[in-house]
Amino acid sequence: MGEEHQIDLGNLTAFDPHHQFSSLPDNREDLVKECIAHGTKLIQAVADALFNLPSTEDASGPVVPLPPPSTKLPREKPLPKPKPPTKWELFAKKKGIQNKKRDKLVFDEQTGSWKRRYGYDRVNDDNDIPIIEAKMTDEPGVDPFAKRRSDKKERVNKQEKNRLYNLKEAAKVGALPSHVQLAATALPITGTQTAPRKVSKDELQNVAGMAATSTASGGKFDKKLAGEKPPKHEKKYRKFLPVVEGSGMGSLEKQQSDKILNKLMAKNSHEIFNVGKAVDMYNAKSDKKRRNQQGKSSSTSSKLKVKKSPYKNASKKKPTSKGKSK
Amino acid sequence: MLRIKTPKSLRAKRELEKRAPKLVERGKKTLILHGTKTSNTLNAVLTEIYHLKKDNAVKYSRRNDNIRPFESGGETSLEFYSLKTDCSLFVYGSHSKKRPDNLVIGRTYDHHIYDLVEIGVENFKSMSSCSYDKKLAPLIGSKPFFAFIGEGFENVEELKHLKEVLLDLFRGQVVSNLNLAGLDRVYVCTAVSSNKVLFTHCALRLKKSGTVVPRVELVEVGPSMDLVVRRHRLPDEGLKKEAHKVPHELIKKKEKNVSKDAIAGKIGKIYVPDQQVGSASLPFTPKGVKRERREAKAKGEDKKHAEKKQK
DSSP states (O other), X not given: OOOOOEEETTTTXXXXXXXXXXXXXXXXXHHHHHHHHHHHHXXXXXXXXXXXXXXXXXXXXXXXXXXXXXXXXXXXXXXXXXXXXXHHHHHHHHHTOOOOOOOSEEEETTTTEEEESSSTTBTTOGGGXXXXXXXXXXXXXXXXXXXXXXXXXXXXXXXXXXXXXXXXXXXXXXXXXXXXXXXXXXXXXXXSOOOOOOOOHHHHHHHHXXXXXXXXXXXXXXXXXXXXXXXXXXXXXXXXXXXXXOOSTTOHHHHHHHHHHHHHHHHHSXXXXXXXXXXXXXXXXXXXXXXXXXXXXXXXXXXXHXXXXXXXXXXXXXXXXXXXXX | OEEEEOOSSHHHHXXXXXXXXXXXXXXXXXXXXXXXXXXXXXXXXXXXXXXXXXXXXXXXXXXXXXXXXXXXXXXXXXXXXXXXXXXXXXXXXXXXXXXXXXXXXXXXXXXXXXEEEEEXXXXXXXXXXXXXXXXXXXXXXXXXXXXXXXXXXXXXXXXHHHHHHHHHXXXXXXXXXXXXXXXXXXXXXXXXXXXEEEEEEEEEEEXXXXXXXXXXXXXXXXXXXXXXXEEEEOOOHHHHHHHTOOOGGGSOOOOTTEEEETTTEEEEOOOOOOXXXXXXXXXXXXXXXXXXXXXXXXXXXXXXXXXXXXX
């Protein structure tokens, strides 16, 4: 059992790589005791090294400078990338301009007091100037106050543009400062300027359904994804009449042929009778009549008299029922 | 088209700066969560680990069904939580018939899974079951001692990995100055066989001894368990290299031309370049003694130099 402890002081760790458990004690408690005893020896070795370091006295106890840990453990985040120099920094370097530290307070000659260099109640505030003397270079029609204001705005905009440029350069390298994020406000302009419309769920379902039914089999054998609703009209758009069916009111063949014939007749006849409209007209007229209390002769058009349709009784019923409701 | 987004409050700004990558890193935070099913022992294990690392750990109490650390798609949730809580270590507990009392300890690099080690917990003994003098109880956040016993920790791949992960998990912040009064806990790990490690947490008692170094005594206080290594995933080689990179500024520069001598103390060598006293252009050329100059001009330059040296 050659015990050669490797000690990592930075981590306060002791390794014993040579220990072998030749025979494990059967009892768990004994095993634990043995482990603890062994551990004590190792920790004693670490403590020896630790307490022999030069210590300085502090209020709470002796403080010892620890060496850096020798076991290499991985970092949790990548190394920060160095910032590329900003436009101003490059210019200053080229010109040899040093950064001069300025005082926060500046002596104001006018009031004879110390004022801030910037902020509330500052020295040389642009807005406080009452009179601006005209120079020879000034154009006649230009308002100098407005000009100062617009100059300042320009300067501020230029500064913003430069700031954005500097941040973009930093973002290219991956060295954006941690509290700044660059967000795109609009999509880059392509050929046409229309933004892609957001398609809703219903629209998508409709389109999918249409695509399915446009196939030869009417979308019957298409594999459906989980969550897709069954098609609204499942089969093809064809309807065949039953082969055997009796005649009578509900017979489908008679209805089908009646429908076709009526349509044909209506096309060819010049009188097209709109039942609903006729009823409404009648009702309106009778209401008016009743309101005005005039014996207005119901100007029954020929249309009304010529009632060949089988709905004659129905139309008569309607106005009376309306009258009753009143 | 690009908008600069900065935090609206100073507090938010401070939080973002805390989470930004730095040259010298702060201590790693741990996320403790559990999966679909947990057993009683596993619950106890997770709470005890949380108590051991109370200062820098986050414990989630809800169960997470969609986390499967060893599968390729099952890590997205973990990475998201790691991003949200800024934790680079996680301890995920689950219990199933095939893997009872399972703990997966993992590390993340840049909020992506770096490596994983899956261990089973056996013979768990909790803090409450150990009886000890309450005055010895270790304080939260104290820097622990570690003892790794056993040749398995050097020879067996999985145990090496487990050693690294345990060290990372429990060591706390890396400090350059340590207060010796605040040392009170020890983690003892013994490699009992090629896949089993006995892990126990003890309190430290320093007793007076003759010398400056006190006598060390260990008292078992905390959780003790048998860890059986089941599976593990080592990190990518490239990723490992990147994670172990030390920034250029922190590498100690070797001081050149300085040596220590027992007698004289610190000795340094200064190299002086050849000064060429003769050919240097002087700012002040003595213009007196015109006659000598005239003579010198007539005789040649060398003679002139010789006269000047003699002066």
